[in-house]
Amino acid sequence: MTExxxxxxxxxxxxxxxxxxxxxxxxxxxxxxAETAAALALRPAPAGGARGAGQAAPGAQAA
Structure with missing residues (x-):
């Protein structure tokens, strides 16, 4: 072992x-x-399924 x-x-x-x-x-x-996954599981989901800014509905196309 190196000293x-x-x-x-x-x-x-x-x-x-x-x-x-x-x-x-x-x-x-x-x-x-696993620690990260457990912490994310404890976070509450957004109320009413509201989308954040810049998040389009699935299947929506940009104009």
Whole structure:
């Protein structure tokens, strides 16, 4: 195994922090896709099936 100096480890941690890494690896794998699907399932559906701006009805053609 490669040995790293304290300075190299500090630089590597600084690099990851600057890159936006905010979670270290854990002992168990995490299924982020399942977490996202579960969060989406908890969101309420739009009331009355209203369409957002720019969303046409299925089968509608642009003028």
């Amino acid at each position: 790293f100096s304290a300075e190299e480890i500090r630089d590597l941690l600084a690099f990851h922090l600057e890159a936006g890494v905010d979670v270290a690896l854990g002992d168990e794998p995490v299924d982020r896709f």
